[in-house]
Amino acid sequence: MSRQDHIREFAAQALADGRVDYFIGWKQGYNSSEVVPAFVKDPADVDQLIWTPLCHHNLVTFIKRNMPDPADAKIGLCVKGCDSRTLVALLQEELVDKEKLYVVGVPCDGIVDRRKLEKEFADELVDIAFPERGRVVVTTGKGETREFAQDDVLLDVCGRCRYPNALYADDVAGPLEAEPDREESGPDWSDIADFENLSDDEKQAALERVYATCIRCFACVHVCPVCVCWDKCVNRSREPELVAQKVGAKENLLFQMIHMFHVAGRCTSCGACDRACPVEIPLYLLHRKMNKEIYDMFGFEPGTKLDEKPVFQLFDLATDHFGD
Amino acid sequence: MAIRFLKQDQLPAFLGQLAEKARVVAPVKTDGVVQFQPWVSGQDVELDVLLAKQSPKEYVFLQTETYLKFGYEMVKPEAAGGDTAAEEADPVSVDDAAVEVAIPYETVTVEPQNEAPAQVIFGLRPCDARGFVQMDQVFGGYGGFYYDPLYNARREATTLLAVTCREPRSTCFCTAIGGGPAGEEGVDALFTQVDGGFVVEALTEKGEAALAAAGAALTDATDAQIAAAGEVKTAAGAKIDVPFALEGIRDNLHDNIADDRWHDQAMRCISCGTCTYVCPSCYCFSINDELVESTGERYRVWDNCFNPLYTEETSGHNPRAQKSNRFRNRFSHKFWYYPDKYDSLLCSGCGRCIMNCPTRIDIREIVRVMGAPAPAVAAGAASEAPAATGDAPAVAEGKEA
Ligand code: SF4
Ligand code: SF4
Ligand code: SF4
Ligand code: SF4
Numbered sequence: 001m002s003r004q005d006h007i008r009e010f011a012a013q014a015l016a017d018g019r020v021d022y023f024i025g026w027k028q029g030y031n032s033s034e035v036v037p038a039f040v041k042d043p044a045d046v047d048q049l050i051w052t053p054l055c056h057h058n059l060v061t062f063i064k065r066n067m068p069d070p071a072d073a074k075i076g077l078c079v080k081g082c083d084s085r086t087l088v089a090l091l092q093e094e095l096v097d098k099e100k101l102y103v104v105g106v107p108c109d110g111i112v113d114r115r116k117l118e119k120e121f122a123d124e125l126v127d128i129a130f131p132e133r134g135r136v137v138v139t140t141g142k143g144e145t146r147e148f149a150q151d152d153v154l155l156d157v158c159g160r161c162r163y164p165n166a167l168y169a170d171d172v173a174g175p176l177e178a179e180p181d182r183e184e185s186g187p188d189w190s191d192i193a194d195f196e197n198l199s200d201d202e203k204q205a206a207l208e209r210v211y212a213t214c215i216r217c218f219a220c221v222h223v224c225p226v227c228v229c230w231d232k233c234v235n236r237s238r239e240p241e242l243v244a245q246k247v248g249a250k251e252n253l254l255f256q257m258i259h260m261f262h263v264a265g266r267c268t269s270c271g272a273c274d275r276a277c278p279v280e281i282p283l284y285l286l287h288r289k290m291n292k293e294i295y296d297m298f299g300f301e302p303g304t305k306l307d308e309k310p311v312f313q314l315f316d317l318a319t320d321h322f323g324d
Numbered sequence: 325m326a327i328r329f330l331k332q333d334q335l336p337a338f339l340g341q342l343a344e345k346a347r348v349v350a351p352v353k354t355d356g357v358v359q360f361q362p363w364v365s366g367q368d369v370e371l372d373v374l375l376a377k378q379s380p381k382e383y384v385f386l387q388t389e390t391y392l393k394f395g396y397e398m399v400k401p402e403a404a405g406g407d408t409a410a411e412e413a414d415p416v417s418v419d420d421a422a423v424e425v426a427i428p429y430e431t432v433t434v435e436p437q438n439e440a441p442a443q444v445i446f447g448l449r450p451c452d453a454r455g456f457v458q459m460d461q462v463f464g465g466y467g468g469f470y471y472d473p474l475y476n477a478r479r480e481a482t483t484l485l486a487v488t489c490r491e492p493r494s495t496c497f498c499t500a501i502g503g504g505p506a507g508e509e510g511v512d513a514l515f516t517q518v519d520g521g522f523v524v525e526a527l528t529e530k531g532e533a534a535l536a537a538a539g540a541a542l543t544d545a546t547d548a549q550i551a552a553a554g555e556v557k558t559a560a561g562a563k564i565d566v567p568f569a570l571e572g573i574r575d576n577l578h579d580n581i582a583d584d585r586w587h588d589q590a591m592r593c594i595s596c597g598t599c600t601y602v603c604p605s606c607y608c609f610s611i612n613d614e615l616v617e618s619t620g621e622r623y624r625v626w627d628n629c630f631n632p633l634y635t636e637e638t639s640g641h642n643p644r645a646q647k648s649n650r651f652r653n654r655f656s657h658k659f660w661y662y663p664d665k666y667d668s669l670l671c672s673g674c675g676r677c678i679m680n681c682p683t684r685i686d687i688r689e690i691v692r693v694m695g696a697p698a699p700a701v702a703a704g705a706a707s708e709a710p711a712a713t714g715d716a717p718a719v720a721e722g723k724e725a
């Protein structure tokens with residue numbers, strides 16, 4: 001039984017039993033090269049749910065995004081390993097109630113970066129197929145077809161994934177994926193090595209350059225599962241107006257610095273912000289740098305242990321330091 | 325006006341000549357992303373992706389545009405020549421006439437901003453040009469209601485040199501709403517790619533003037549080239565799907581305003597606003613005053629209906645408190661309220677909102693579903709639900725149970 005079949009079965013069962021009011025998974029988008037989040041209410045509709053290496057959306061984002069759900073709405077959802085970390089982070093902070101969730105863990109062998117594929121062709125992509133594990137076959141509007149090895153076109157975050165299996169789930173869609181030896185090797189920070197080697201002035205210039213093209217659409221903030229202020233984001237507030245609404249390299253950078261500090265010790269490097277940004281700004285730069293600082297200082301990896309307290313909740317005013 | 329031909333290898337020379345007289349804006353690729361940018365000699369113009377991430381509206385309706393700068397200062401008249409320390413210690417002791425004139429006074433300066441450099445936008449598509457026409461109605465004093473001097477100054481100083489869409493994308497639906505891959509509305513001159521270059525047609529005086537300014541790079545088109553351009557246009561039009569028929573959409577959107585299905589449709593929307601900022605016709609903005617110490621500026625900046633602050637009132641009440649209320653507005657504005665006012669649509673079918681939405685919300689599907697009559701069962705259920713009893717939008721948009 002494929003993972004997709006497991007997902008459909010779990011969803012149908014949970015809906016039929018009344019265990020959930022709706023179930024969040026993934027379905028095909030406007031063509032078969034696109035996948036979008038799916039919200040299924042009726043067990044008869046579970047056949048639209050799919051599982052392919054295009055299912056990049058972190059569905060944890062949507063737990064809190066659909067007010068006015070009645071406060072007691074029960075939600076089912078699929079989580080990959082990385083997604084489960086954002087869920088654990090929210091559970092640690094008691095921002096979601098696990099009694100109202102039904103979580104299906106989906107062991108993941110790596111998500112394909114559609115943008116990497118797009119850049120291989122002048123033409124639009126109309127189909128991405130996975131004839132078997134590890135093979136990716138792309139077809140364009142004009143009918144050109146080319147095959148790629150999945151490992152060559154993965155999202156960068158997947159290339160350094162340490163948690164392919166969900167860290168928190170009620171049910172699991174099929175056998176687990178092989179896990180790296182996490183005792184043996186720590187997180188891989190090579191993606192920010194170039195940035196770290198810059199001087200302070202160069203860092204400032206590099207950040208101003210990448211954020212200069214930001215259009216302030218706020219997709220990065222709104223898609224972030226651990227950004228929880230949502231409708232009350234300080235970056236948009238006009239009363240008081242703490243961040244200038246005007247668009248410019250310095251203003252944009254300030255806005256992103258605030259985002260970085262608000263998710264410090266909470267960002268799980270899921271990469272949702274990077275993928276949502278319409279102008280492809282490398283948002284990981286700031287977030288990953290902050291994650292590394294926190295890892296180096298406190299040995300803390302956000303969203304990895306359900307019974308752990310988030311690092312910034314451990315600060316003790318009396319002793320002026322974190323935890324014991 | 326004669327139909328001309330621009331050889332592919334003459335494109336840089338053509339743009340170079342235009343650039344001597346005006347700023348040239350064209351789609352250029354930087355770090356893998358194609359956006360309209362001020363073109364500088366030597367840069368490749370990127371036409372293969374069809375659509376830049378954003379429409380070129382940013383060059384006429386600036387994302388951030390300063391209306392005026394202001395400031396105030398305390399001026400101490402020189403004539404006083406008096407004892408500053410004494411004044412500061414006791415500024416109200418004015419019985420001496422010499423001291424009286426020495427009282428500092430406040431001056432306020434206001435400096436309006438209004439610059440509109442001549443510019444030529446090359447490489448936009450007919451749907452992009454149509455977006456300008458749709459915005460013109462709002463900013464251009466339609467019916468004498470409103471005239472925006474900043475927008476219009478820039479608009480008048482701008483020439484639009486559009487390129488026919490030889491290879492439309494699967495997300496294009498311009499033909500469904502009265503346009504086309506070689507549409508002429510708003511276009512000053514149209515460039516159609518054929519073997520070896522572009523067939524160039526001036527459509528307005530502005531377009532003719534631009535072509536005359538760069539005439540050295542152009543030749544007369546041959547009959548064969550003109551015929552080839554005609555074939556490209558016809559073939560392109562035939563490639564575009566028509567996802568919906570326009571009849572009835574406006575009325576159905578009106579009838580469906582309190583329909584619960586809006587909530588279902590909005591489920592995967594993250595309420596970001598990307599769709600509005602890439603759109604060639606979304607024109608909403610907000611106005612900010614920003615003061616630092618004693619100087620500041622008043623500027624407008626793009627805003628959008630997905631922003632919860634967009635409709636928040638001073639009292640704190642928000643008539644569109646929920647995501648689904650805001651979501652509904654975008655589509656209703658484009659296919660109902662705007663058409664009611666201006667008798668045309670506020671969408672040119674470019675498909676940018678579809679392909680740039682983080683969750684690929686498809687405007688074609690929304691219009692197809694919510695622009696159709698409500699299914700009988702759903703309509704009955706909605707009228708029984710207490711939350712949907714209000715007829716007026718203000719009630720329907722209020723806090724729902
Ligand atoms: S900041 Fe970006 S990478 Fe970090 S949790 Fe939020 S969306 Fe994920
Ligand atoms: S998603 Fe990208 S363009 Fe939008 S606000 Fe974030 S960084 Fe800016
Ligand atoms: S609403 Fe979407 S398809 Fe229509 S003009 Fe705007 S971006 Fe293009
Ligand atoms: S429709 Fe898409 S782009 Fe528009 S606000 Fe919603 S999620 Fe963002």
